Amino acid sequence: MSVATRGFFPEGPSGGVRRELKRGTQFGDGAPPFVNERAPIRVGIVGAGKMGLSHFAIANGLPGASVVAVCDTSRYVRSVLRKYAGVQTYGEADEMVTDAQVDCLIVATPTSTHFAVAKQALQRGLHVFVEKPLTLSPAESRSLADLALERKRINQVGFHNRFIGTFQEARRLIRAGALGTPSNVHGSAFGQVVVKEQSSTWRSKKSEGGGCLHDYACHVVNLMDFLVGSPARVSGARMQRIFSTDVEDAVSAVFDYGTMTGILETNWSDDTVRKMSTTVTVHGSQGKLVVDRQELKLFLRDGCAFESYAEGWTSRYITELQKPVPFYLRGEEYSAQLEAFFQAIRTGDMGHENSFASSYETDRVLDLIKRADSLVN
Numbered sequence: 209m210s211v212a213t214r215g216f217f218p219e220g221p222s223g224g225v226r227r228e229l230k231r232g233t234q235f236g237d238g239a240p241p242f243v244n245e246r247a248p249i250r251v252g253i254v255g256a257g258k259m260g261l262s263h264f265a266i267a268n269g270l271p272g273a274s275v276v277a278v279c280d281t282s283r284y285v286r287s288v289l290r291k292y293a294g295v296q297t298y299g300e301a302d303e304m305v306t307d308a309q310v311d312c313l314i315v316a317t318p319t320s321t322h323f324a325v326a327k328q329a330l331q332r333g334l335h336v337f338v339e340k341p342l343t344l345s346p347a348e349s350r351s352l353a354d355l356a357l358e359r360k361r362i363n364q365v366g367f368h369n370r371f372i373g374t375f376q377e378a379r380r381l382i383r384a385g386a387l388g389t390p391s392n393v394h395g396s397a398f399g400q401v402v403v404k405e406q407s408s409t410w411r412s413k414k415s416e417g418g419g420c421l422h423d424y425a426c427h428v429v430n431l432m433d434f435l436v437g438s439p440a441r442v443s444g445a446r447m448q449r450i451f452s453t454d455v456e457d458a459v460s461a462v463f464d465y466g467t468m469t470g471i472l473e474t475n476w477s478d479d480t481v482r483k484m485s486t487t488v489t490v491h492g493s494q495g496k497l498v499v500d501r502q503e504l505k506l507f508l509r510d511g512c513a514f515e516s517y518a519e520g521w522t523s524r525y526i527t528e529l530q531k532p533v534p535f536y537l538r539g540e541e542y543s544a545q546l547e548a549f550f551q552a553i554r555t556g557d558m559g560h561e562n563s564f565a566s567s568y569e570t571d572r573v574l575d576l577i578k579r580a581d582s583l584v585n
């Protein structure tokens with residue numbers, strides 16, 4: 209049995225729903241009320257854990273931006289940042305949103321808190337970057353997307369795969385028709401987040417946004433959407449527990465795109481993989497493409513050579529496909545996404561990558577997976 213929802217937005221090309229703006233779309237007459245181009249963008253960060261501290265370093269490492277305020281519920285984290293980083297600190301997000309002199313907010317708290325913090329920030333007129341996934345419900349994500357458009361504020365989500373050169377080239381090739389008509393897509397991610405029974409953290413609690421679906425599967429669903437569009441229906445979903453008690457450790461599902469079918473396979477309890485490894489394979493009438501963070505492999509049938517890609521197999525590597533960034537931490541994509549966010553703030557380009565509206569699409573599919581799983585469990 210499959211599960212489908214009627215989208216909130218008009219139908220996208222693959223039968224999914226979307227309301228993204230084209231690159232370069234601006235509000236007003238080309239001079240929207242964005243920050244002074246010459247003044248550094250003042251950044252506030254909510255949640256200074258693994259991702260928040262990464263964003264802290266990257267934002268300060270990029271030209272034209274400076275972190276001036278941080279909010280974290282941990283008193284220890286606040287005292288260290290006050291003492292060694294010289295930033296204003298807050299223990300409550302609403303206090304920081306009201307009080308701090310910032311142009312934008314980066315939200316890197318446990319996922320269950322994203323909605324309330326992002327909503328407050330948009331209401332206060334701040335541009336907002338939220339870590340993935342945007343929220344835990346498509347309805348909340350949609351309302352944030354609508355609010356951001358209404359307030360004309362830049363809104364971005366941390367789906368960093370869209371800033372990786374191999375995935376960008378894969379999307380370009382698929383859209384340009386190098387594969388002919390796509391017929392099947394397979395997306396997977398494996399890693400070792402939970403490889404034994406664990407003490408309790410927010411990642412092990414469903415109510416806080418823990419679990420493989422919102423931690424791992426969301427990245428793959430978002431990337432598959434980037435490459436081939438989003439499915440209209442989901443069936444055969446399984447959310448399996450391996451070590452965890454309150455959340456799932458593996459998620460699989462079948463996607464129906466109308467003319468194309470897809471398979472999703474994710475497992476964060478795979479101790480054969482050192483770091484999260486994400487791979488997408490797309491079959492088409494003219495060939496096949498296999499892409500991960502390091503390499504793009506394209507096979508083209510006889511008579512189907514495309515641009516510089518010959519018949520048979522061609523491999524291209526991240527070293528030639530990735531655009532350089534001014535500051536490197538964790539991977540170029542993490543800097544590239546914040547660079548894009550700051551650039552959109554400067555130019556007022558509401559059509560930038562990874563808008564709340566595009567992340568709503570991901571949350572819609574995650575919800576379909578949950579509902580399809582509940583039909584069999």
Ligand SMILES: NC(=O)c1ccc[n+]([C@@H]2O[C@H](COP(=O)([O-])OP(=O)(O)OC[C@H]3O[C@@H](n4cnc5c(N)ncnc54)[C@H](O)[C@@H]3O)[C@@H](O)[C@H]2O)c1
Nearest residue numbers: 255256257258259260279280281282316317319339340366
């Ligand atoms: N894009 C990626 O690759 C990636 C990787 C890891 C995590 N994430 C996302 O980033 C977010 C944070 O994950 P993390 O791994 O950094 O978590 P973390 O546990 O390392 O850090 C969370 C921080 O938020 C603080 N915090 C908790 N509740 C708060 C609140 N209400 N107000 C202010 N501070 C609060 C905690 O004290 C902690 O310092 C999650 O949404 C997660 O899905 C994204």
